[in-house]
Amino acid sequence: MESRVVYMEAVNAKTLVGGSWRDGASTQEVLDPYRGNLVGHMHVSTDRDLHDALAAARKASKVMANMPGFERASMLRRIADNVTQRAGEIGAIMSLETGKAINDAVTEVKRSADTIRLCAEEAVRIEGEHVPMDSSAVGAGKIAMVMRFPVGVVAAITPFNAPVNLAAHKVGPALAAGNSVIVKPSPKAPLSAHKFVEAIIDAGVPEGAVGVLYGDAVAPGLVSDPRVDFVSFTGSIPVGKIIRDNVGMKRVALELGGVGATFVNHDADVSAAAIACARNGLLLAGQSCVSVQNVYVHRRIYDEFLDALVNEVKTIRFGDPQSGSTEVGTLIDSDAAIRVMGMVERAVDRGAELLCGGSRNGAQMEATVLTGVDASMDIVTDEIFGPAMSIHMFDDIEPIFEAISNSPYGLQAGIFTNSLDLALSAFRNIRTGGVIVNGTSRWRADQMPYGGVKDSGIGREGPKFAIREMTEERLFVLNG
Template structure:
């Protein structure tokens, strides 16, 4: 691979991984570079038979994985992490070409994925239960009881295009660490780098059938409904998450869905730090993150100064060719996504919002957009933008906004900048959301933390320790 001419990179055809072997397909979809428009590679379109074979393989492999000692699972994950780290440059180039993400972010994601697997390896040897004090009652006295954790079996993992490798690492790493097998289906918009990710497990010696990949959306309903699947882990949109939840019956699920990125800036905060973080975290990855900063609420007496600082910072962000290492923000995933965001912005402006920053769309690329003068009924406020755009809204009283967020359908993460401990604690206690980040934005995330939402924003948690908890089941052991 010639890294000096990375913009000309061609991947060719990738194949599915089923039962430790590669599988060719009858049909392939072309994967296009959203910045240049040329074909980067071709991904298979998996069939119902492919899905059936992958689930058969995973069902066989779950016994192997369950019997594998924790230290061996940890060693497998560390070996895979080493391969990912060594291949991070190649994976980063492919990810940037197919997704339009800035190359620097893609290389960082590949390295971060290796770290995620290492965190999973550490948790593979820490899976524990608890002793139940049976002498708390007369009927239990003299008995010994323990709650033990066992792998659920077969995990179906479905990942999006915005963090294709690291989100795959969270699902595959946790599944294997817990002693499960997995069938992974990545987004058809970013499948090439995920194929390279899966290959690292094969090369590291993962047991046949423990890691299987399928491609395309057609087989997704079959995958999640199949009786051989014991657990479904999905990251993506709210509508699809609800379809999955309604279709899986009694299966357990982890759903990481959308949000509207609320972040507060109180008058006692460090305005410069808050403005810089809000500006950049609204546009990084072209705003295509479930927790991207979207709605910023600023105390009225510092509002004008804050808007000025955010605009100043936004003007320094470098948008452009994703393959240029000096570029900080590339494109959206495709032109249709950019058009959708452009229409949301135009609709807000038509309804009276002020376009404080923003420029015309160029293909799949949008510049950083700042909207002021918005109201709560506008789509850019009450619906997920999933693009490089933010609103800034003044407030007199903060508590009513806390309540409005808690009463809304969304509840992923919230940020608040303040030097008041009382206000920070009030936010944590009163905002119904999966996480409250104090002196940070809604977009802050570290891979070991429990990450996820409530209400329409999802259920369950990612983060190795917490995903492993979800991907195992409790079993009570009583000794009479």
């Protein structure tokens, strides 16, 4: 029997300042992109809220810095337990506000709890190092060590496509490192983020250690304020560049976009590659920075791959996000679907062929696969962020490696091959944040270092690696 979410009481996402929830001077409606029903309201934060939240976070940062690692770890485990217990409720709200399939939404919340548990493990593993000073005459007889200290206040700006797990990837490491953190969720998905933060607060964090601000109006002040020591942002490349230009000397971690390059060589398992590409290009409605967007297939297996890909695409169930049988719901809103459809239509107008899809109904798009694309089309060169992918034929793979390395993007790439030499060539020659062998560009485990190069970003996520970003080194020299 199909599961189905029952509409619940409207959720109110309020500003959180120093442990107190505040009403906004105005509110913004949050609507279900599938039905158009009201899901809740986002209370828009003001400049006063921003000032007060930063003052509270600054004060709390001293408390967090003095909290022993084992206590931070225990606190994070309590948070993870709360998130796990509330996974059904938080996932249901996420599905309603974003159009994400309900099973994917609940899975994301459970995954977020696991991310927090990983952060708890890392809270007691923050290490420094001994510096061998007797390697030079001037240093001989001295003792030196480097230790890591929390930066202070972290600003965490999160997107709509994974509103809970990507918040966990910022809040968890920030607290594990001994920082305070202010979360600024996407206005398109504030409600599940609000429920996630409720679970954090109810676990007993120090007052002011976690704050929440809503609305894009406060974002410029948040990233530029000198009371913020570190900015962690996941979102679009244009916004990432604006943040980079306005943070001054503070450090940042920017997880931005990509064009999802995945290669299928002639020696690959064609069926496995086709299934993986279909599902990792279309699930989550393609709204992932590393979703499979451009698939490069060797000429010898091109036709076989296309047949297998289309057959798999036809098995993926698009529909009502609140139905337990649905695998892909909607895009975040109708405007997003219209934008993606525009890219598809421009490609077709220039000679690309639609193998399937190419239409939409409101915020929901059909699974779309194109061939015959040109490398200059925006559906190839720009991030789609929708359920569409282009299939390219190749004879020589190395020039494509070079072209991708020379492009503005460099988040992740995937390659299906049984050749170790080719896998190593991809790793050595594609300038990107990661290469996934016998997997697609979209593969990610939460403990691994994740992030891009070039316009795809700066810094790395993953608990251990984000903690490294959110701490700073300090040298201690003892003269004998």
